[in-house]
Amino acid sequence: MTDTASRPLVDPTQFRSLMATHPSGVAIVTTSAADGKPWGMTCSSVCSVALRPPTLLVCLRAQSPTLAALLEVSAFAVNLLCDHAEPVAQLFASGAPDRFEKVGWVRDPESGMPHLVEDAHTVADCRVSRTLPVGDHVVVFGEVVRVGTHAVEPVRPLLYGTRRYWSLAVTPVPPDGEGGAASRQ
Template identity: 35%
Template sequence: MNMVKHGFDIVDKATFRSGMSRFGSTVNVVTTRYGGKRYGFTASAVCSVSDTPATLLVCINRANSCFHAFENARHFCVNTLMPGHEDISNVFAGKPPTADRFMLGDWREGLTGTPVLVNASVSFECELDKAVDEATHRILFGRVIDVRENEDRATLLYCMRRYLKG
């Protein structure tokens, strides 16, 4: 079904997804703690918003199995993965599904109790400032309260539906 808006046809889902696969991006695992449990998902839709105050945004699909935790949690952490973390990315993306996504990697509690990947390229611990729903997703705006950088600055990238080493 094509939708018409302002006289232009909106592209179909397959065409849009194919075009978006050409956007190279960092691979991130976004984590939180809610109800005494750890939750996380793999995200490429992460970007800076401002440096004054330090703010970033993350997009989460509202159909995601851990959405309820992010909907109710006050803090989250964006852990940018490094080459060699492909298995961590896949597990948090639900490939394969697993009860404990935190079985891979060395996780510690951050300032707010959110899970922080010890050897991430960089981790941004955030306090939720606001959330906005758009189509199938929720955009989480987080004020950055802590940054942890790894001396090895390599970052895992994803483009054209495959991992690249950056």
């Protein structure tokens, strides 16, 4: 048996290249600090965790001001972006201090969280259930307390992979039992 603890870790550049080949959806994680100031950042590290209770996770850089504000109020929103929202994803990835002045957003009356209204097809309001520091990031687990949608037609989400933004240009295959690939076998 090989002792994996004695093996050197892979170079961060190699790891980044590996993960670039795995596309993911793009979201803007938003929160409102205790003083009411909105904070937000682009995030492609979003994952469902459990159905009972409905829980998702986001991974944020440990030094992120958005993370600091999120932890201050123990709440956040995950704004899932539409395929036309690449400029918004780039804006929120830039860290520009005036980013909320350049997008359409509203403060949700129940949660107080900033919701992007022009560029997000769905928003999940979450309350922090736990955090886990891992390396230079913090994994934030959020219990989903409400989901809202701005979409009025089928959604094409914004994706990120191979270091660029993508859109689905094809119609998704229906799930099994509705003509999907598994039902044709």
